[in-house]
Amino acid sequence: MTSHAQNKKYIVVLDAGHGDHDPGNVGNGYREKNIVLKVVLEIGKQLKKNKDIKVVYTRKTDVFIDLWKRGDIANKAKADLFVSVHCNSHSSNAYGTESFVLGLGANNKNFKVAQEFVQKENSVIKFEKNYKERYKNFNNSAESKIGLSLVQEENLDKSLALASSFQKGFKNKLKRKSRGVKQQRFVVLHQTYMPSVLVELGFLTNKSEGRYLNSKRGQKQMAAVITSSINNYINQLKLNTVSVNGDEILADIDTPVIEDDVEESSVVFKVQIASSKKRIATKSYNFRGLRNVERVKVGRYYKYYYGNTSNYSEAKSSFRKTKKKGYKSAFIAAFKDGKKVSISEALK
Ligand SMILES: [Zn+2]
Incomplete structure:
Protein backbone atom coordinates (compact mmCIF):
# COMPACT_ATOMS: atom_id res chain seq x y z
CA MET A 1 0.00 0.00 0.00
CA LEU A 239 5.63 13.96 11.30
CA ASN A 240 2.59 15.99 12.38
CA THR A 241 4.55 17.65 15.13
CA VAL A 242 4.59 21.29 14.14
CA SER A 243 3.53 23.35 17.09
CA VAL A 244 4.59 26.31 19.08
CA ASN A 245 6.39 26.34 22.34
CA GLY A 246 3.94 28.88 23.71
CA ASP A 247 5.87 30.24 26.68
CA GLU A 248 8.88 31.08 24.65
CA ILE A 249 7.25 32.80 21.73
CA LEU A 250 4.25 34.47 23.23
CA ALA A 251 6.58 36.50 25.39
CA ASP A 252 7.72 38.25 22.26
CA ILE A 253 4.30 38.82 20.85
CA ASP A 254 1.84 41.54 21.53
CA THR A 255 -1.08 39.32 22.34
CA PRO A 256 -4.18 40.98 21.00
CA VAL A 257 -6.60 42.03 23.69
CA ILE A 258 -10.04 40.83 22.83
CA GLU A 259 -12.71 42.75 24.66
CA ASP A 260 -15.07 40.49 26.43
CA ASP A 261 -18.15 41.46 28.36
CA VAL A 262 -19.28 37.95 29.21
CA GLU A 263 -19.93 37.83 32.96
CA GLU A 264 -19.54 34.14 33.66
CA SER A 265 -17.48 31.98 31.38
CA SER A 266 -16.28 28.44 31.32
CA VAL A 267 -12.55 28.00 30.83
CA VAL A 268 -11.06 24.74 29.67
CA PHE A 269 -7.41 23.75 29.30
CA LYS A 270 -6.19 21.03 26.96
CA VAL A 271 -2.74 19.93 25.88
CA GLN A 272 -2.31 20.12 22.12
CA ILE A 273 -0.06 17.19 21.23
CA ALA A 274 -0.25 17.24 17.45
CA SER A 275 -1.66 19.02 14.45
CA SER A 276 -1.98 17.42 11.06
CA LYS A 277 -3.84 17.24 7.79
CA LYS A 278 -4.21 13.54 8.51
CA ARG A 279 -7.25 12.20 10.31
CA ILE A 280 -5.89 9.81 12.90
CA ALA A 281 -8.09 7.52 15.01
CA THR A 282 -7.92 8.71 18.63
CA LYS A 283 -6.96 5.27 19.93
CA SER A 284 -4.37 5.19 22.69
CA TYR A 285 -2.04 3.05 20.54
CA ASN A 286 -1.84 5.93 18.05
CA PHE A 287 -0.84 8.35 20.78
CA ARG A 288 1.84 6.54 22.76
CA GLY A 289 -0.64 5.18 25.26
CA LEU A 290 -2.45 8.46 25.97
CA ARG A 291 -6.15 7.83 26.53
CA ASN A 292 -9.13 10.01 25.66
CA VAL A 293 -7.33 12.01 23.01
CA GLU A 294 -9.70 14.48 21.38
CA ARG A 295 -9.63 15.31 17.69
CA VAL A 296 -10.93 18.67 16.45
CA LYS A 297 -11.10 19.64 12.79
CA VAL A 298 -9.94 23.17 12.13
CA GLY A 299 -10.08 24.11 8.46
CA ARG A 300 -7.97 21.54 6.60
CA TYR A 301 -6.22 20.43 9.78
CA TYR A 302 -6.94 18.16 12.67
CA LYS A 303 -5.78 19.14 16.12
CA TYR A 304 -5.22 16.48 18.72
CA TYR A 305 -5.75 17.34 22.36
CA TYR A 306 -5.13 15.51 25.59
CA GLY A 307 -6.43 16.15 29.10
CA ASN A 308 -9.58 18.26 29.12
CA THR A 309 -9.76 20.12 32.45
CA SER A 310 -10.80 23.45 33.95
CA ASN A 311 -7.97 23.22 36.49
CA TYR A 312 -4.71 24.79 35.32
CA SER A 313 -2.42 22.76 37.61
CA GLU A 314 -4.11 19.60 36.36
CA ALA A 315 -3.43 20.82 32.81
CA LYS A 316 0.22 21.32 33.72
CA SER A 317 0.50 17.77 34.98
CA SER A 318 -1.13 16.48 31.76
CA PHE A 319 1.38 18.61 29.87
CA ARG A 320 4.31 17.02 31.77
CA LYS A 321 2.87 13.60 30.99
CA THR A 322 2.76 14.32 27.24
CA LYS A 323 6.36 15.58 27.36
CA LYS A 324 7.42 12.35 29.06
CA LYS A 325 5.69 10.40 26.31
CA GLY A 326 7.87 12.22 23.80
CA TYR A 327 5.54 14.93 22.53
CA LYS A 328 8.31 17.49 22.64
CA SER A 329 6.32 20.27 21.04
CA ALA A 330 3.15 19.80 23.09
CA PHE A 331 1.70 22.90 24.67
CA ILE A 332 -1.24 23.92 26.80
CA ALA A 333 -4.10 25.56 24.94
CA ALA A 334 -6.87 27.46 26.69
CA PHE A 335 -10.48 27.83 25.61
CA LYS A 336 -13.07 30.22 26.90
CA ASP A 337 -16.64 29.50 25.88
CA GLY A 338 -15.29 27.19 23.22
CA LYS A 339 -13.00 29.82 21.71
CA LYS A 340 -9.23 29.60 21.89
CA VAL A 341 -7.72 32.27 24.12
CA SER A 342 -4.29 32.98 25.56
CA ILE A 343 -3.32 31.26 28.81
CA SER A 344 -3.06 34.60 30.57
CA GLU A 345 -6.57 35.52 29.53
CA ALA A 346 -7.90 32.14 30.63
CA LEU A 347 -6.31 32.59 34.06
CA LYS A 348 -7.88 36.01 34.63
ZN1 LIG B 1 10.52 45.51 2.18
Whole structure:
Protein backbone atom coordinates (compact mmCIF):
# COMPACT_ATOMS: atom_id res chain seq x y z
CA MET A 1 0.00 0.00 0.00
CA THR A 2 1.44 3.32 -0.96
CA SER A 3 0.42 6.30 1.05
CA HIS A 4 -0.46 9.48 -0.73
CA ALA A 5 1.05 11.45 2.11
CA GLN A 6 4.45 9.86 1.47
CA ASN A 7 4.51 11.00 -2.14
CA LYS A 8 3.27 14.45 -1.42
CA LYS A 9 5.52 17.34 -2.34
CA TYR A 10 5.34 20.25 0.02
CA ILE A 11 5.06 23.52 -1.85
CA VAL A 12 7.07 26.43 -0.50
CA VAL A 13 6.45 29.84 -2.04
CA LEU A 14 9.40 32.22 -1.73
CA ASP A 15 8.61 35.90 -2.08
CA ALA A 16 11.37 38.44 -2.65
CA GLY A 17 9.89 41.78 -1.63
CA HIS A 18 9.62 44.79 -3.96
CA GLY A 19 11.13 44.89 -7.49
CA ASP A 20 11.60 47.07 -10.55
CA HIS A 21 10.38 50.64 -9.94
CA ASP A 22 9.85 49.80 -6.24
CA PRO A 23 13.39 49.47 -4.87
CA GLY A 24 12.26 48.88 -1.28
CA ASN A 25 14.49 50.68 1.16
CA VAL A 26 17.76 52.15 -0.09
CA GLY A 27 19.58 52.57 3.22
CA ASN A 28 23.29 53.43 2.78
CA GLY A 29 22.73 53.23 -0.97
CA TYR A 30 21.99 49.49 -0.86
CA ARG A 31 18.90 48.25 -2.65
CA GLU A 32 16.50 46.07 -0.71
CA LYS A 33 14.92 44.66 -3.89
CA ASN A 34 18.28 43.28 -5.10
CA ILE A 35 19.45 41.91 -1.76
CA VAL A 36 16.21 40.06 -1.00
CA LEU A 37 16.10 38.60 -4.53
CA LYS A 38 19.62 37.19 -4.15
CA VAL A 39 18.79 35.72 -0.74
CA VAL A 40 15.53 34.20 -2.02
CA LEU A 41 17.21 32.62 -5.06
CA GLU A 42 19.86 31.13 -2.77
CA ILE A 43 17.19 29.72 -0.42
CA GLY A 44 15.40 28.19 -3.41
CA LYS A 45 18.60 26.63 -4.72
CA GLN A 46 19.28 25.04 -1.32
CA LEU A 47 15.68 23.94 -0.73
CA LYS A 48 15.52 22.12 -4.05
CA LYS A 49 17.96 19.57 -2.62
CA ASN A 50 15.10 18.40 -0.41
CA LYS A 51 13.05 15.96 -2.48
CA ASP A 52 9.95 16.63 -0.38
CA ILE A 53 9.88 20.26 -1.40
CA LYS A 54 8.75 22.07 -4.52
CA VAL A 55 9.81 25.71 -4.69
CA VAL A 56 7.67 28.41 -6.31
CA TYR A 57 8.93 31.99 -6.62
CA THR A 58 6.75 35.09 -6.80
CA ARG A 59 9.57 36.70 -8.77
CA LYS A 60 12.95 35.46 -10.00
CA THR A 61 14.00 38.67 -11.70
CA ASP A 62 13.81 42.41 -11.13
CA VAL A 63 10.10 42.82 -11.81
CA PHE A 64 7.31 44.49 -9.87
CA ILE A 65 4.50 42.33 -8.54
CA ASP A 66 1.40 43.63 -6.76
CA LEU A 67 1.07 42.56 -3.14
CA TRP A 68 -2.27 40.84 -3.75
CA LYS A 69 -0.74 38.92 -6.62
CA ARG A 70 2.03 37.54 -4.42
CA GLY A 71 -0.61 36.00 -2.17
CA ASP A 72 -2.58 34.88 -5.21
CA ILE A 73 0.44 33.00 -6.57
CA ALA A 74 0.74 31.13 -3.26
CA ASN A 75 -2.98 30.42 -3.04
CA LYS A 76 -3.19 29.15 -6.61
CA ALA A 77 -0.13 26.94 -6.06
CA LYS A 78 -1.93 25.51 -2.99
CA ALA A 79 1.25 26.24 -1.11
CA ASP A 80 1.99 24.71 2.27
CA LEU A 81 4.10 27.66 3.24
CA PHE A 82 4.70 31.26 2.20
CA VAL A 83 7.88 33.11 3.14
CA SER A 84 8.36 36.76 2.25
CA VAL A 85 11.86 38.22 2.57
CA HIS A 86 12.60 41.89 3.25
CA CYS A 87 15.20 44.26 4.68
CA ASN A 88 14.41 46.93 7.20
CA SER A 89 15.23 50.61 7.47
CA HIS A 90 15.07 53.21 10.21
CA SER A 91 16.22 56.75 10.86
CA SER A 92 18.04 55.53 13.98
CA ASN A 93 20.96 53.11 14.12
CA ALA A 94 18.57 50.23 14.78
CA TYR A 95 19.77 46.79 13.77
CA GLY A 96 18.75 43.17 14.06
CA THR A 97 16.45 40.62 12.49
CA GLU A 98 12.76 40.13 13.07
CA SER A 99 10.05 37.82 11.82
CA PHE A 100 6.40 38.71 11.44
CA VAL A 101 3.24 36.66 11.38
CA LEU A 102 -0.26 37.90 10.69
CA GLY A 103 -1.69 39.90 13.54
CA LEU A 104 -4.86 41.74 14.31
CA GLY A 105 -3.50 45.24 14.32
CA ALA A 106 -4.95 48.00 16.40
CA ASN A 107 -5.01 46.08 19.69
CA ASN A 108 -1.26 45.83 19.94
CA LYS A 109 0.38 47.47 22.93
CA ASN A 110 3.33 48.60 20.87
CA PHE A 111 1.06 49.64 18.08
CA LYS A 112 2.64 53.01 17.40
CA VAL A 113 6.18 51.74 17.10
CA ALA A 114 5.17 48.70 15.11
CA GLN A 115 2.84 50.64 12.85
CA GLU A 116 5.76 52.62 11.53
CA PHE A 117 7.34 49.41 10.25
CA VAL A 118 4.10 48.03 8.90
CA GLN A 119 3.38 51.13 6.90
CA LYS A 120 6.76 50.90 5.31
CA GLU A 121 6.23 47.40 3.93
CA ASN A 122 2.59 48.06 3.12
CA SER A 123 3.36 51.34 1.42
CA VAL A 124 4.39 49.57 -1.79
CA ILE A 125 0.66 49.41 -2.50
CA LYS A 126 0.87 52.93 -3.84
CA PHE A 127 2.88 51.57 -6.77
CA GLU A 128 -0.11 49.50 -7.76
CA LYS A 129 -2.99 50.55 -9.98
CA ASN A 130 -6.46 50.62 -8.41
CA TYR A 131 -5.00 50.02 -4.96
CA LYS A 132 -7.78 51.91 -3.20
CA GLU A 133 -10.41 49.65 -4.68
CA ARG A 134 -8.36 46.48 -4.27
CA TYR A 135 -7.59 46.83 -0.58
CA LYS A 136 -10.61 48.77 0.59
CA ASN A 137 -11.63 45.89 2.86
CA PHE A 138 -8.23 45.47 4.43
CA ASN A 139 -8.57 47.98 7.24
CA ASN A 140 -12.04 47.02 8.31
CA SER A 141 -12.06 43.33 7.51
CA ALA A 142 -14.06 41.13 9.84
CA GLU A 143 -11.14 39.60 11.70
CA SER A 144 -9.85 42.97 12.81
CA LYS A 145 -12.99 43.19 14.89
CA ILE A 146 -13.86 39.63 15.88
CA GLY A 147 -10.49 37.92 15.91
CA LEU A 148 -8.94 35.34 13.64
CA SER A 149 -10.93 32.56 12.00
CA LEU A 150 -10.12 29.00 13.07
CA VAL A 151 -8.13 28.32 9.92
CA GLN A 152 -6.14 31.49 10.48
CA GLU A 153 -5.47 30.38 14.06
CA GLU A 154 -4.20 27.04 12.89
CA ASN A 155 -2.00 28.78 10.34
CA LEU A 156 -0.86 31.20 13.00
CA ASP A 157 0.40 28.37 15.23
CA LYS A 158 2.46 27.05 12.35
CA SER A 159 3.65 30.48 11.25
CA LEU A 160 4.79 31.19 14.80
CA ALA A 161 6.73 27.93 14.94
CA LEU A 162 8.62 28.78 11.76
CA ALA A 163 9.15 32.44 12.66
CA SER A 164 10.65 31.48 15.98
CA SER A 165 12.91 28.95 14.31
CA PHE A 166 14.20 31.70 11.97
CA GLN A 167 14.92 33.99 14.89
CA LYS A 168 16.65 31.28 16.91
CA GLY A 169 18.79 30.40 13.91
CA PHE A 170 19.86 34.00 13.26
CA LYS A 171 20.72 34.43 16.91
CA ASN A 172 22.36 31.10 17.71
CA LYS A 173 24.04 30.18 14.44
CA LEU A 174 25.01 33.63 13.16
CA LYS A 175 25.09 35.70 16.37
CA ARG A 176 22.83 38.29 14.78
CA LYS A 177 20.67 40.39 17.04
CA SER A 178 17.13 39.04 17.23
CA ARG A 179 14.36 41.57 17.68
CA GLY A 180 11.94 38.71 18.10
CA VAL A 181 8.79 37.36 16.55
CA LYS A 182 6.03 39.88 16.09
CA GLN A 183 2.43 39.89 15.04
CA GLN A 184 1.40 42.49 12.50
CA ARG A 185 -1.14 43.21 9.83
CA PHE A 186 1.06 43.06 6.77
CA VAL A 187 -1.03 43.12 3.62
CA VAL A 188 1.08 40.43 2.00
CA LEU A 189 0.45 38.04 4.93
CA HIS A 190 -3.23 38.90 4.92
CA GLN A 191 -3.66 37.69 1.33
CA THR A 192 -2.50 34.11 1.84
CA TYR A 193 -4.47 31.08 3.02
CA MET A 194 -1.51 29.12 4.41
CA PRO A 195 1.09 29.52 7.16
CA SER A 196 3.04 32.64 6.22
CA VAL A 197 6.03 34.48 7.64
CA LEU A 198 7.57 37.80 6.64
CA VAL A 199 11.22 37.98 7.62
CA GLU A 200 13.20 41.20 7.92
CA LEU A 201 16.86 40.23 7.45
CA GLY A 202 18.15 43.39 9.10
CA PHE A 203 18.51 47.14 8.64
CA LEU A 204 20.21 48.44 5.51
CA THR A 205 20.28 51.83 7.22
CA ASN A 206 22.67 50.45 9.83
CA LYS A 207 26.18 50.75 8.44
CA SER A 208 27.61 47.39 9.43
CA GLU A 209 24.39 45.43 9.08
CA GLY A 210 23.78 46.98 5.65
CA ARG A 211 27.28 46.01 4.57
CA TYR A 212 26.80 42.47 5.87
CA LEU A 213 23.46 42.01 4.09
CA ASN A 214 24.84 43.42 0.86
CA SER A 215 27.77 40.97 0.95
CA LYS A 216 27.73 37.55 -0.67
CA ARG A 217 28.78 35.98 2.64
CA GLY A 218 25.95 37.66 4.54
CA GLN A 219 23.38 36.66 1.95
CA LYS A 220 24.58 33.03 1.93
CA GLN A 221 24.54 32.82 5.71
CA MET A 222 21.09 34.32 6.10
CA ALA A 223 19.78 32.06 3.31
CA ALA A 224 21.31 29.01 4.99
CA VAL A 225 19.50 29.69 8.27
CA ILE A 226 16.17 30.24 6.54
CA THR A 227 16.66 27.10 4.46
CA SER A 228 17.46 24.95 7.45
CA SER A 229 14.43 26.27 9.36
CA ILE A 230 12.16 25.55 6.39
CA ASN A 231 13.59 22.05 6.03
CA ASN A 232 12.96 21.37 9.71
CA TYR A 233 9.49 22.79 9.45
CA ILE A 234 8.60 20.55 6.50
CA ASN A 235 10.01 17.52 8.32
CA GLN A 236 7.87 18.36 11.32
CA LEU A 237 4.84 18.78 9.04
CA LYS A 238 5.47 15.27 7.75
CA LEU A 239 5.63 13.96 11.30
CA ASN A 240 2.59 15.99 12.38
CA THR A 241 4.55 17.65 15.13
CA VAL A 242 4.59 21.29 14.14
CA SER A 243 3.53 23.35 17.09
CA VAL A 244 4.59 26.31 19.08
CA ASN A 245 6.39 26.34 22.34
CA GLY A 246 3.94 28.88 23.71
CA ASP A 247 5.87 30.24 26.68
CA GLU A 248 8.88 31.08 24.65
CA ILE A 249 7.25 32.80 21.73
CA LEU A 250 4.25 34.47 23.23
CA ALA A 251 6.58 36.50 25.39
CA ASP A 252 7.72 38.25 22.26
CA ILE A 253 4.30 38.82 20.85
CA ASP A 254 1.84 41.54 21.53
CA THR A 255 -1.08 39.32 22.34
CA PRO A 256 -4.18 40.98 21.00
CA VAL A 257 -6.60 42.03 23.69
CA ILE A 258 -10.04 40.83 22.83
CA GLU A 259 -12.71 42.75 24.66
CA ASP A 260 -15.07 40.49 26.43
CA ASP A 261 -18.15 41.46 28.36
CA VAL A 262 -19.28 37.95 29.21
CA GLU A 263 -19.93 37.83 32.96
CA GLU A 264 -19.54 34.14 33.66
CA SER A 265 -17.48 31.98 31.38
CA SER A 266 -16.28 28.44 31.32
CA VAL A 267 -12.55 28.00 30.83
CA VAL A 268 -11.06 24.74 29.67
CA PHE A 269 -7.41 23.75 29.30
CA LYS A 270 -6.19 21.03 26.96
CA VAL A 271 -2.74 19.93 25.88
CA GLN A 272 -2.31 20.12 22.12
CA ILE A 273 -0.06 17.19 21.23
CA ALA A 274 -0.25 17.24 17.45
CA SER A 275 -1.66 19.02 14.45
CA SER A 276 -1.98 17.42 11.06
CA LYS A 277 -3.84 17.24 7.79
CA LYS A 278 -4.21 13.54 8.51
CA ARG A 279 -7.25 12.20 10.31
CA ILE A 280 -5.89 9.81 12.90
CA ALA A 281 -8.09 7.52 15.01
CA THR A 282 -7.92 8.71 18.63
CA LYS A 283 -6.96 5.27 19.93
CA SER A 284 -4.37 5.19 22.69
CA TYR A 285 -2.04 3.05 20.54
CA ASN A 286 -1.84 5.93 18.05
CA PHE A 287 -0.84 8.35 20.78
CA ARG A 288 1.84 6.54 22.76
CA GLY A 289 -0.64 5.18 25.26
CA LEU A 290 -2.45 8.46 25.97
CA ARG A 291 -6.15 7.83 26.53
CA ASN A 292 -9.13 10.01 25.66
CA VAL A 293 -7.33 12.01 23.01
CA GLU A 294 -9.70 14.48 21.38
CA ARG A 295 -9.63 15.31 17.69
CA VAL A 296 -10.93 18.67 16.45
CA LYS A 297 -11.10 19.64 12.79
CA VAL A 298 -9.94 23.17 12.13
CA GLY A 299 -10.08 24.11 8.46
CA ARG A 300 -7.97 21.54 6.60
CA TYR A 301 -6.22 20.43 9.78
CA TYR A 302 -6.94 18.16 12.67
CA LYS A 303 -5.78 19.14 16.12
CA TYR A 304 -5.22 16.48 18.72
CA TYR A 305 -5.75 17.34 22.36
CA TYR A 306 -5.13 15.51 25.59
CA GLY A 307 -6.43 16.15 29.10
CA ASN A 308 -9.58 18.26 29.12
CA THR A 309 -9.76 20.12 32.45
CA SER A 310 -10.80 23.45 33.95
CA ASN A 311 -7.97 23.22 36.49
CA TYR A 312 -4.71 24.79 35.32
CA SER A 313 -2.42 22.76 37.61
CA GLU A 314 -4.11 19.60 36.36
CA ALA A 315 -3.43 20.82 32.81
CA LYS A 316 0.22 21.32 33.72
CA SER A 317 0.50 17.77 34.98
CA SER A 318 -1.13 16.48 31.76
CA PHE A 319 1.38 18.61 29.87
CA ARG A 320 4.31 17.02 31.77
CA LYS A 321 2.87 13.60 30.99
CA THR A 322 2.76 14.32 27.24
CA LYS A 323 6.36 15.58 27.36
CA LYS A 324 7.42 12.35 29.06
CA LYS A 325 5.69 10.40 26.31
CA GLY A 326 7.87 12.22 23.80
CA TYR A 327 5.54 14.93 22.53
CA LYS A 328 8.31 17.49 22.64
CA SER A 329 6.32 20.27 21.04
CA ALA A 330 3.15 19.80 23.09
CA PHE A 331 1.70 22.90 24.67
CA ILE A 332 -1.24 23.92 26.80
CA ALA A 333 -4.10 25.56 24.94
CA ALA A 334 -6.87 27.46 26.69
CA PHE A 335 -10.48 27.83 25.61
CA LYS A 336 -13.07 30.22 26.90
CA ASP A 337 -16.64 29.50 25.88
CA GLY A 338 -15.29 27.19 23.22
CA LYS A 339 -13.00 29.82 21.71
CA LYS A 340 -9.23 29.60 21.89
CA VAL A 341 -7.72 32.27 24.12
CA SER A 342 -4.29 32.98 25.56
CA ILE A 343 -3.32 31.26 28.81
CA SER A 344 -3.06 34.60 30.57
CA GLU A 345 -6.57 35.52 29.53
CA ALA A 346 -7.90 32.14 30.63
CA LEU A 347 -6.31 32.59 34.06
CA LYS A 348 -7.88 36.01 34.63
ZN1 LIG B 1 10.52 45.51 2.18
